[in-house]
Amino acid sequence: MIRLTELRLPLDHSTDALREAILARLNIDSAALRDFTVARRGYDARKRGRIVLVYSVDCTINDEAAVLAAHENTPSVMPTPDTSYVLPTVTSEGAGGPRPVVIGAGPCGVMAALILAQAGLRPIVIERGKIVRERTVDTFALWRRSELTPESNVQFGEGGAGTFSDGKLYSGVSDPRHLGRKVMEEFVKAGAPEEILYVSKPHIGTFRLVSMVEHIRGEIERLGGSYRFGVRVDGLITEGSPRRMKGLRLSDGTTLETDHAILAVGHSARDTFEMLREAQVPMVAKPFSIGVRIEHPQSLIDCARFGDQGGHPLLGAADYKLVHHAKNGRAVYSFCMCPGGTVVAATSEPNQVVTNGMSQYSRAERNANAGIVVDVSPERDYPDDVLGGVAFQRHWERAAFVAGGGDYKAPAQRVEDFLAGRPSTTLGDVVPSYKPGVTPTDLSLCLPDFAVEAIREALPAFERKLKGFSMGDAVLTGVETRTSSPIRMPRGADGQSPGIAGLFPAGEGAGYAGGILSAGIDGIRAAEWVIHALTGSPV
Numbered sequence: 001m002i003r004l005t006e007l008r009l010p011l012d013h014s015t016d017a018l019r020e021a022i023l024a025r026l027n028i029d030s031a032a033l034r035d036f037t038v039a040r041r042g043y044d045a046r047k048r049g050r051i052v053l054v055y056s057v058d059c060t061i062n063d064e065a066a067v068l069a070a071h072e073n074t075p076s077v078m079p080t081p082d083t084s085y086v087l088p089t090v091t092s093e094g095a096g097g098p099r100p101v102v103i104g105a106g107p108c109g110v111m112a113a114l115i116l117a118q119a120g121l122r123p124i125v126i127e128r129g130k131i132v133r134e135r136t137v138d139t140f141a142l143w144r145r146s147e148l149t150p151e152s153n154v155q156f157g158e159g160g161a162g163t164f165s166d167g168k169l170y171s172g173v174s175d176p177r178h179l180g181r182k183v184m185e186e187f188v189k190a191g192a193p194e195e196i197l198y199v200s201k202p203h204i205g206t207f208r209l210v211s212m213v214e215h216i217r218g219e220i221e222r223l224g225g226s227y228r229f230g231v232r233v234d235g236l237i238t239e240g241s242p243r244r245m246k247g248l249r250l251s252d253g254t255t256l257e258t259d260h261a262i263l264a265v266g267h268s269a270r271d272t273f274e275m276l277r278e279a280q281v282p283m284v285a286k287p288f289s290i291g292v293r294i295e296h297p298q299s300l301i302d303c304a305r306f307g308d309q310g311g312h313p314l315l316g317a318a319d320y321k322l323v324h325h326a327k328n329g330r331a332v333y334s335f336c337m338c339p340g341g342t343v344v345a346a347t348s349e350p351n352q353v354v355t356n357g358m359s360q361y362s363r364a365e366r367n368a369n370a371g372i373v374v375d376v377s378p379e380r381d382y383p384d385d386v387l388g389g390v391a392f393q394r395h396w397e398r399a400a401f402v403a404g405g406g407d408y409k410a411p412a413q414r415v416e417d418f419l420a421g422r423p424s425t426t427l428g429d430v431v432p433s434y435k436p437g438v439t440p441t442d443l444s445l446c447l448p449d450f451a452v453e454a455i456r457e458a459l460p461a462f463e464r465k466l467k468g469f470s471m472g473d474a475v476l477t478g479v480e481t482r483t484s485s486p487i488r489m490p491r492g493a494d495g496q497s498p499g500i501a502g503l504f505p506a507g508e509g510a511g512y513a514g515g516i517l518s519a520g521i522d523g524i525r526a527a528e529w530v531i532h533a534l535t536g537s538p539v
Contacts, residue, residue: 001080002026002064003039007055011043011309022059026067026077035060039080042200043315049307051315054200083178085185088528088537090119099124100260100530101248103233106160107516108507109264110216111183111523112530117223119531124256125225126248128232128269129157132213139164142345143435146408151230154356155268155348155482158229159213161508162516164346166338166359167204169196171518183520190215193361201319205361233265233272236279238500245502259502260533262526264519265509267485268348270390272509277387282490282499285386286511289335289483290396290451291373292443292476293343293355294415295430300468301339301368317363320370320466324458328450332458335371335483339363342433343477345408352397353410353446355434355480367433371480372458374451381448389486399446400479405439411446411479412438416472419456428473443478485511495529504529 007021022036023029040056058080061067071077102113105127116123128151129135135157141147150156154164169184184196187204190212196202204212217227228250235249247257265272277283298317302310305318317339324332341359348354357369382388403411412432417424423442432438444452463470488511490498497503506512506526513519528539 001058001060002067003056003058003078003080005056005076007057008044008052009055011051011053011312011314013053018055018057022057026059026061026071028061028067032062033059034062038198040198040200045305048305049309051306051309053314081178083181085179085182087115087118088531088535088539090121090531090535090537098257098259100262100534101126101256101258102262102264103248104160104264104266104269104507104509105158105227106264106266106507106519107162108513108519108523108526109160109262110213111186111520112262112264112506112527113220113225114186114216115524115527116530117220117225119527120224121531121534122224122226123220124258125220125227126231126233126250126256127158127227127229128251129229131229132158132163132210135159136210142347142408146436148347148350148408150348150350151232153348154344154346155266158217159209160266160519161268161346161356161482162519163209163213164206164344164356164358165516166336166341166357167206167209167361168336168515169202169204169517170200171515171521173518173521175521179521179524180517182524183517186216187212190219203359203361203363205363206358208361234275236281236500236503243500245500260504260530261502262504262506262523262530263489263510264507264523264526267508268482269509270349273387273390273487276489280499281497281503283386283487284490285378285382285389286484286486286488287375287377288389288486289373289375290393290447291332291335291371291455291480292447292478293357293369293434293480294372295343295367295369295432295475295477296468296471297430298340298366298368300471301466304466304468317368322462322465324461326454326457328453330450330454331375332454333373335373335480337368337370339368340365341369342367343369345410345435346482347397347408349394349397351401352394353400353404353408353479354397354482355410355477356482365433367430369433371483372455372476373480373483374454386487393481393486396446396448396479397481403439403441403443403445403478407436409437409439410434410477411441411443412475412477413441413443414472415459415470415474415476418443418476419459419470427475430473430475432475432477434477438477443476446478484514485509487511494533495526496533502533
């Protein structure tokens, strides 16, 4: 097959226009084009109100070799890349011994377990939280009644933090082996819409993610894998020098024998980080960010980005991506933008307030929201402790809890008041979506001074890029602290911790991913490293 890229067509192009564009690009007649499929569809919205669709297509044509030769100097004409996934081979000898264990059932852990199961290795998945349906009930209890279940919430439970999110499935990570395609294909098998395979900014939404997580669990179990819910890993059992994994101590008082464990615990497993430090697992402090969620009417963002074409069904609810380098040396940027979504309570510890964003597949809610966050670095902000970032996060999350009134309501402030340095006593036309509710106040009470200073500088700068962004009634809700893991666990070229052979740190919690897709990709890689360790199969 031949892939064509950068086919640009008007937003409301005719049904036949794409075929005609292919014929024109390749300079062939209609009879020579046997078939084509859309590999990718995006849009170029740099000229507001004159948006064009941008396609990549895979074509089956007569005499492909001759056509490729005729276009050998055309960058947009090339052979279609092979994106198929080849499962590593597992011998019967490699399948013997203790079963591999996956610690954590978020996107990384689930994809790791699925690959291991497909390879016939019958993984055991350990998840400290509950199955996804029960977890949903507990999460809603915090949102509706201010009742927190520390082991079952937005952060902990089957599906991981990505379950209660926008379900974004795009990432900037390098992916030369097209592992992201494998993740997408497994998601489609589990019930995701097929469009995620070709749209430029695919997303799923929370409700679809719930059923997909259940489907993938069923497939892992069908292939011989098993799950243990409501059990936390409280210790590592090792032997020898250098040390090697021999098992796990669990929170229910039992032990589990294993020589190979994938550590996919997510970015909020703070007690697990403490346990790993005590177990002398190598860790280093890593940058993350802190800030607030900002909400605007989605219609304002649609108009600012798309002009009169806002609301077009092929465009959907508009998103944005903004960055500003402040005079105090901090970077301010939009994070996890959720078109037509809601701001949600995302704490996992008592007496703390944490925000995140979530959308359903339809992205049909009234407001757009995004994190507006400022970089935090170990060198400047917590230089003396590998877990100093955790202490930093907790400090400001507790401050937000107090500023919100002490009942899991979140502190909120109008943009106009925030810029003027005065507390908000009421809110305006933009109704905040955060549940269980917000308290108008002064967000400088629950943000470090450098973040307040940088965000106050950034909002007018963002206004110049996106008209209406600093509107007075836009709502800021605090605090956003869980942008990424505050630590990284080093690993060797074989994926194993340099401190303990047989321990494979992976995903967001280990500092190697930032979202559903990148976490899933890293989960596949971790599973392949385990297979290689067991059998010597090439990775």
